Structure formats: structure tokens, C-alpha cells
Amino acid sequence: MGPEALAHVLRPLQGLFPPDRFPALLVGLQVSDDAAVYQVAGDVAVIQTLDFFTPVVDDPYDYGAIAAANAMSDVYAMGGEVALALNICGFPPKLPEEIIAEILRGGAEKVLEAGGALAGGHTVDDNEPKYGLAVMGLVHPARILTKGGAQPGDILALTKPLGVGIITTAAKGDAADPAHLPPAIASMKRLNREAARLAQQVGVHACTDITGFALLGHAHEMADRSQARLCFHLDRVPFLDGAIRYANEWLFPAGTCRNEGCFGSHVAFAPDIPDEMRQLLYTPETSGGLLLAVSPEKADVLAAAFAAAGEPLWIVGEVLGGEGVEVV
Amino acid sequence: MSMVVDARGLACPQPVIRTRAALQSGDLVTTIVDNVTAQQNVTRMAEKAGCLVRAEVRDDGIYLDIRREGVAAQEASLAAGSAPAGGPLVLTVPSEFMGRGDEVLGQILVRAFFHTLGEVEPLPDTIVFLNGGVKLVVTGSPVLDDLKGLCDRGISILACGTCLGHYGLKDQIAAGEVSNMYTIAETLLGAGKVVSL
Numbered sequence: 052m053g054p055e056a057l058a059h060v061l062r063p064l065q066g067l068f069p070p071d072r073f074p075a076l077l078v079g080l081q082v083s084d085d086a087a088v089y090q091v092a093g094d095v096a097v098i099q100t101l102d103f104f105t106p107v108v109d110d111p112y113d114y115g116a117i118a119a120a121n122a123m124s125d126v127y128a129m130g131g132e133v134a135l136a137l138n139i140c141g142f143p144p145k146l147p148e149e150i151i152a153e154i155l156r157g158g159a160e161k162v163l164e165a166g167g168a169l170a171g172g173h174t175v176d177d178n179e180p181k182y183g184l185a186v187m188g189l190v191h192p193a194r195i196l197t198k199g200g201a202q203p204g205d206i207l208a209l210t211k212p213l214g215v216g217i218i219t220t221a222a223k224g225d226a227a228d229p230a231h232l233p234p235a236i237a238s239m240k241r242l243n244r245e246a247a248r249l250a251q252q253v254g255v256h257a258c259t260d261i262t263g264f265a266l267l268g269h270a271h272e273m274a275d276r277s278q279a280r281l282c283f284h285l286d287r288v289p290f291l292d293g294a295i296r297y298a299n300e301w302l303f304p305a306g307t308c309r310n311e312g313c314f315g316s317h318v319a320f321a322p323d324i325p326d327e328m329r330q331l332l333y334t335p336e337t338s339g340g341l342l343l344a345v346s347p348e349k350a351d352v353l354a355a356a357f358a359a360a361g362e363p364l365w366i367v368g369e370v371l372g373g374e375g376v377e378v379v
Numbered sequence: 380m381s382m383v384v385d386a387r388g389l390a391c392p393q394p395v396i397r398t399r400a401a402l403q404s405g406d407l408v409t410t411i412v413d414n415v416t417a418q419q420n421v422t423r424m425a426e427k428a429g430c431l432v433r434a435e436v437r438d439d440g441i442y443l444d445i446r447r448e449g450v451a452a453q454e455a456s457l458a459a460g461s462a463p464a465g466g467p468l469v470l471t472v473p474s475e476f477m478g479r480g481d482e483v484l485g486q487i488l489v490r491a492f493f494h495t496l497g498e499v500e501p502l503p504d505t506i507v508f509l510n511g512g513v514k515l516v517v518t519g520s521p522v523l524d525d526l527k528g529l530c531d532r533g534i535s536i537l538a539c540g541t542c543l544g545h546y547g548l549k550d551q552i553a554a555g556e557v558s559n560m561y562t563i564a565e566t567l568l569g570a571g572k573v574v575s576l
Contacts, residue, residue, distance in 0.1 A: 220391075224396045300395075300424075301395050301423060301424035301427065302395060302396065303420055304390075305390055305391040305417075307391075308419055308420060326423065326427070330423075
């Protein structure tokens with residue numbers, strides 16, 4: 052289901068949970084961020100999210116680990132830490148037990164790496180395997196990171212390269228160079244935990260993670276919630292090896308077109324940017340990095356903190372006055 | 380004449396991958412898709428690859444007629460005058476020899492024919508090699524250079540895949556492309572004029 056249709060069906064539900072009746076719901080349907088946030092004490096808010104999907108790679112352990120990293124990413128995008136996770140499983144009855152065991156092991160070990168506990172789950176029969184997590188995270192209510200809050204003059208930073216979506220799509224179509232897959236898998240498996248911790252430590256104005264709506268879709272959301280304009284410099288945007296090649300071969304998944312249809316009216320491109328690069332920026336990512344908006348005074352500190360921790364960070368643009376997204 | 384890729388029911392990028400594969404072995408491809416996303420992706424890929432795309436929405440799908448610009452330009456020039464009335468000129472080559480009788484003579488004649496072909500008018504639009512004729516498009520053929528020259532001038536050379544297989548020559552094709560009876564039948568029936576060697 053596309054983002055437009057989703058927004059449409061969710062709209063009638065927004066009014067059911069007004070802030071005056073649910074004052075503890077700090078982030079819910081009305082502001083729609085990466086995850087829901089509910090305050091349970093003066094200094095504790097619960098972050099609640101879930102995500103699951105069909106296999107993106109062949110190896111069951113990697114699939115489990117990627118699905119878990121992706122599900123937990125929303126907690127990090129809100130500035131929190133993972134506390135508890137539950138498995139969400141749909142498996143074909145004929146799927147061998149050892150495959151299922153590997154998927155679950157991949158997920159469980161990723162939760163362990165995140166410092167959380169995996170405590171149960173639910174399984175249904177399904178023709179196509181599906182796996183993911185329901186995740187509960189914790190954050191201090193004063194330290195919640197949202198998509199709103201980016202200010203004109205802020206610097207935009209990205210913590211993972213783009214391209215896993217088109218690379219896994221090419222691989223599914225047997226059109227990918229096998230050498231391009233391991234870096235994409237490693238990128239998807241990598242937790243956004245350290246990146247979120249460093250962002251909290253330095254202090255950022257806005258944060259979101261890059262997943263199904265692609266860089267431009269998530270950027271539009273940040274621009275919209277922040278009432279500002281996000282400007283990306285294409286030559287600074289990092290891509291995994293192979294991504295641009297597959298874009299040239301036009302191996303885009305259906306989601307690319309959907310994202311373009313939904314977000315295209317909010318995005319302006321410099322005229323010299325070729326069509327395939329525009330499409331690439333609309334291509335869904337899985338377990339992508341964090342997009343951060345940081346004040347220009349702190350941008351160097353942030354870059355230094357990431358460098359010192361051995362975490363990658365790319366400065367990809369800046370926040371301007373106005374609205375929408377532009378790519379130059 | 381055109382190869383058909385039925386991409387209905389397939390998720391992106393399969394329609395693109397299959398259309399690309401078809402365009403690698405032919406200049407005219409009809410891809411049938413069942414959604415606008417696939418239509419857009421196939422169209423943009425094909426246009427980027429220098430093809431013209433015409434879409435027709437029918438009850439059972441969106442038909443995308445894709446042709447390489449070279450073919451499109453060639454057809455336009457043919458339409459302008461040099462084409463035989465009613466459609467393309469197709470030459471069939473059913474044997475490695477020209478004429479019946481002495482085979483040594485037959486081979487000399489074939490060599491002379493293809494050597495001369497490049498210098499006469501009108502040129503065929505398509506040459507179809509059948510049966511023993513496929514021996515002329517494989518490695519070691521005495522007319523290979525002439526055929527490659529004809530290919531370079533935009534003439535489509537189709538070699539019957541079944542025939543290549545029969546003679547064990549499928550992996551030795553050195554000019555033109557391996558074709559199938561579907562395409563060959565369409566080529567012959569859609570021709571304005573067929574000349575058999």
C-alpha cells in the first residue's frame with residue numbers, strides 16, 4: 052500500500068485519540084513520526100513500534116538480522132534505546148524448521164546486540180515468509196528526537212549510504228553482481244544504535260530513519276513537520292557500489308514509482324540531474340541510516356564524534372527556509 | 380516480426396529485465412504489462428536505451444510496442460519510398476548452397492551472392508536463415524564478413540534456432556541472432572515480399 056493510501060485510511064482514526072484525552076501520548080497518529088511515544092513517568096517515555104517484511108536476502112540468518120535491525124531502527128530514530136522485543140512471524144507450513152531457526156536466531160542475536168531482550172512472539176501460517184519485531188524502547192521525554200525541529204541553516208547528515216533497495220531488487224531478478232550484495236547486507240544489518248547515541252550526545256534538531264519512503268519521502272516528512280525546506284547535494288550523497296549501475300539499467304522496484312507518485316510534487320531537481328538518479332533517490336531502502344538535522348555550530352562536533360567512534364557520517368545538504376525538498 | 384514479452388502478473392523489475400533481454404536479441408519487442416508502474420518503468424528504460432515506445436491500453440493489458448530508433452528510422456525511410464508496397468522485403472536462405480546441382484558451384488554462387496548483395500538495391504530488411512542455411516551464419520562461414528557488413532547497415536539477420544540446434548551449431552553463431560519459429564513466421568507473414576534463395 053502506498054503512502055498516500057495509508058494516510059487516507061488513517062485519517063479518520065486520528066480524531067479518536069485527541070491529546071486532551073490521552074495526554075501521555077507524546078507522539079501518536081496526529082503527528083505521525085517513526086514510532087509512537089507514551090510517557091509513563093516524569094523521566095520515562097515508552098517508544099513503541101513494529102515492522103516486518105518478506106525476505107530481502109537469501110540467507111535466513113541475514114534475513115532475520117536485517118528484519119530485526121530494521122524494526123529496532125524506529126526506536127533509534129526517536130532517540131531511544133531498545134528494551135524489549137517480540138517476534139512477528141508468518142511462515143509457510145512447509146518451510147524447514149532449520150530455516151525458521153536461523154531466521155529467529157538472526158533476529159534474536161540482533162536484539163541482544165542492541166542491548167534488548169527478546170521475550171516471545173506470535174506465529175501464523177503464511178504462503179510467503181514474513182518476519183519482524185514488535186519493539187519497545189525507552190527514552191527520556193525531554194530527549195525525544197522527532198522529524199519536526201529542523202531549522203533553516205541546519206546541516207543535514209546521513210549515517211548510511213543509499214542503494215540497498217535497488218541492489219536487493221537486482222539480486223532478486225538475478226541481475227546483480229554477487230560482489231555487490233555483501234556490503235548491502237552488512238549495511239542493512241548494522242544497527243543505528245551508535246549513530247543515535249552520538250546524535251543524542253551532540254544534540255540534533257531533527258532525526259528520522261531512511262526506509263520504505265526513500266531518502267526523498269522521508270526528507271519530505273522532515274521538511275513538512277519542520278516547516279522548512281531540505282536541500283540535498285547529489286554529489287555528496289553516498290551510494291553503495293552497484294546502486295548507480297542498476298539504476299542505469301532501470302532495475303527499480305515498484306516502490307520507486309509509488310514514492311515518486313506520492314512525493315514527486317514536493318521535490319524539485321536541478322535540471323542537469325539525470326532521470327535514473329532521481330529515481331534512485333525515490334527507491335525504497337531497507338534498514339537505512341539516520342537523517343539528522345544539526346545546527347551549523349554543532350556540525351563539526353557531530354562529524355568529529357562520529358569519526359572518533361568509527362561511525363560513518365556524510366554531510367549531504369542543508370535546511371533552508373520554505374517548504375519541500377530540493378536536490379541540486 | 381516483434382518478440383512478445385508477457386509481463387502481466389510480474390512485479391518490477393521483472394518486466395524491465397525481460398524486456399531488456401528481448402531487446403538484446405531483437406529490435407522490435409511488444410511487452411504486455413498489467414499496471415502503470417510497470418508501464419512507466421519499461422517505457423523509461425526503453426527510451427533511455429534509445430527506443431521508441433507506443434502504448435496501447437487494451438482490455439487484457441497495456442501493450443507497449445518498443446522499437447529501436449534505428450529500426451524506426453529505417454522504417455520511416457522505407458515508408459518514404461524505397462520499400463516494396465505493403466511491408467518489408469524478406470530474404471530466406473534455406474540452404475548453404477545457391478541453386479540445385481553441383482554443391483561446389485552452389486557454394487561459389489552463395490559467396491558471390493552475399494558479396495554482391497551489399498551493392499544492389501533494394502536491400503532486404505530481414506534475412507532469415509533456415510535449415511542448412513544456418514551454416515552460413517556460424518564461425519567459419521565463407522560469407523561471414525558480408526553478413527556482418529549487412530548487420531552493420533541495419534539489416535536484421537535471423538537464424539532458425541531449431542536448425543542451429545539440429546546441426547549442433549547453436550553456440551557458434553557469429554552473425555545476426557538466434558530466432559524462433561514464432562518470430563520467423565511473423566516475419567514471413569508480415570512481409571511485403573519474400574524472396575527465397
